[in-house]
Amino acid sequence: MTLIPVPGRLVALIFFLLLVAKNNNCYSQTIVKQENQNEKNFLVRTKQFNEFVDRFNYKVNFHGDSADSEFKSKIPRDKLINSLFDLKDPRVDPNNERYSKKYVDEKTEFISEMILKNLSINKHSGKIIAEARSRVLLKGTPHVISIFLSQEVSGNNTVKWVINDVKGDLFNFFKSDTSLVRFIPPSSNETDFLNLKRALDDTDHLQYYSSKDYCPDYLSVFYYMINSKLIQFEYTEEIIYHIIDIPGWFIKVKEFNRNEMNSGWLITDIGKNTFDKFNYLKNN
Amino acid sequence: MVKKLLTIVLATAISLIASSQTKTAVTSKQAKITDEINLSPSDIELFKEQTKQKVEEFQQYIVTLGNKNEPAEKRNMAEKEALKLFYNGAQMEITTIKPDGSIQKINRPMEKYLARLKSLPFTKVIIKFYDIAYISEFTKGPDGKYYSTATIIQEFTGFTNDEIVYKDVTKKEVEIIVDLVEDKFFNEKRWKIFLGDIKATETKSTETETKSTVLK
Incomplete structure (x- = not known):
């Protein structure tokens, strides 16, 4: 496998680079290398859902490189998972009226279970x-x-x-209406279902003419x-x-667009789950 | 005469159907071939490195074409070269969060986005890219191409007579596509990195909101 630009493009690129070099003295714009607070925030921010999964699985550090022993000794997995939660959630703030001890306990139980059982999310899971x-x-x-x-x-x-x-x-x-009993009468078959016209003209309530299993x-x-x-x-x-890939749990992740370290793709909700995919979709 | 005309119409219809069938057949055959070609983990690592270079190249072109101090010739070339990095039909989607929290999205073909960036109504423009580029793992698609996403952060400042009139920080998600393309010069197929669609989200606006329309 090789990767060589086509000659025409190479010539154009060289020409462009020469122009860049020639006019370097009048450069007022750069690709910034020094760190500022914004840059620090963006480094810690979970920039992609992919990165969220990698961090959750304790696979990468904040630079996106493999999480080595040095990184792991500085940031234990429970702390890293905790940082992947929306820390501005009113349910975790004891001073907020929406504080929920139940949610905080569930969150603690969730993190402990991930560490204890060394659970991870399969990036390409159908769940x-x-x-x-x-x-x-x-x-x-x-x-x-x-x-x-x-x-x-x-x-x-x-x-x-x-x-x-x-x-x-x-x-x-469809509209709900229980004031009338809607049905196709039992003898309709003998009249070639003349009642069908009446039923299908009742356009807002067609569901009542369907089987009890109709979905x-x-x-x-x-x-x-x-x-x-x-x-x-x-x-x-x-x-x-x-995410319903982790047995017994559901996790909801969404992007928090704010200029601080606890931002990007974060856990907005967790809870116990017993549904398979079909029933989860049906019930949520 | 009518019989002759009918024969011609029928023949044309058959040839049209046949040609569309051939096109489908060729496409699925090509898909099957690319399906059988896989990149090794070391190749993928190499592509990740080359993606970083490609993204940096794009950033450099953006910086150049937005810079009003640069000669027009150089800015035009930066625009042309930047476009060559992209897959045909690549789009730029810009998301703006309005003061009331509602979202506004505008989609532009990449060539239009770059042309607009070159002609912004500021006397001076400073575009900075943070030294952060997150590149996700490459995943193979059903068409045999490999896909990834790079995230870059751009700080934009627009001046009118040395006064800052617009400033924002945008996060850009750049689709990366590694495709097997025919290299006519060497008469062989090679893997090549292309940039695809870009999703840009404004993350922080520090100056007058109304001025933001100039970037859309």
């Missing part, structure tokens, strides 16, 4: 669910929906993200709406990772 809170336009009006994605690893170790599910008020188009598949509804141009995808506003 890492990315919730992409996204802006879509429905007939020109903006709506926020959640698109849930997870990673799929194929036999030859290639990885891709796939869409698992979608949620949003947009899809709750709407919003992803197919979403694909249909996109395909028929009923809605247009605009952009992703925010990502929240739901």
Whole structure:
């Protein structure tokens, strides 16, 4: 394996570097090397979700290099995991009215279990669910929906993200009404289901004409709406990772965009979990 | 006459269907070939090193093309060279957090972003990059290419007559793609690093918010 730039590009690059060298005296801009407070903050900040997983697994130091014994002796794993929590969470501040002893105890139990059992997160686990809170336009009006994605690893170790599910008020188009009993009568079959017309005209309450096992598949509804141009995808506003890869627990991770060391991708919530992926998505 | 016309239409339709089928077949064949070529861990380490250089090269071009003191010729060349680092169709997405906490996102093709950066309405611009670049591990995609993300931090200061009128710090996530490309000069296939889409998020705005529109 080699990596050689094509000759034309090489010539252009040399020419550019010569120009840079020639005009070096009038440089008012640089790639900064000295450290300032901003730089220190960004160094400690968990810059990517990938970095979050590496730090959680005690694999890298703050420079992204392998965590060696010197680093490990300075920063024990429990301290590193604790630094990956949002430390501004009101639930961990005893002076805040939203302080929760239950959450603090659960957090302590979680960290202890990670250390005791030496648990880690599998970076390409299918049990890492990315919730992409996204802006879509429905007939020109903006709506926020959640698109849930997870990673799929194929036999030859290639990885891709796939869409698992979608949620949003947009899809709750059925209305509840218990004042009337809605059904297709038992003798309808003998009249070639003439009642179907009546049932399907009741557009807000179609769910009552379905089986008791009926469960709407919003992803197919979403694909249909996109395909028929009923809605247009605009952009992703925010990502929240739901990690259910660690047995017995769920972890929620999101990006905290603030200029301090405890920033970037941090744990925003943890809790006990007994659901598999399908049921976790259904219940969250 | 009608029969002849129908024959021509039919033949054209068949050739169109055949050509689209061939394209699909070639694509899947290529995907199969690249699927079988894997980079060794030492190759990946080497690419990580080269990615750092590529990102630094991009940073240097940005610094140059934003610098109003540099000759136009050099800034134009920096713009041209910077574009060559990117995969075709790469986009820049800029996220701004408005004072009310709402998010605004603007998407631009990379060439437009670079052209705008060159012509910002400031008399002087200082762009600094922090000496932090986090590069994630390379992961192979189903198309046989290897993917990673580099994070860089940029500090931007815009002046009008020696007065700071705009300052921000943005975090940039740069998609990195390692692709097997044909090198016509050496007549062989080589792995090459490209920069892909960039997601830029403003992390701290220290000056007048309204002036920020000039960067969008």
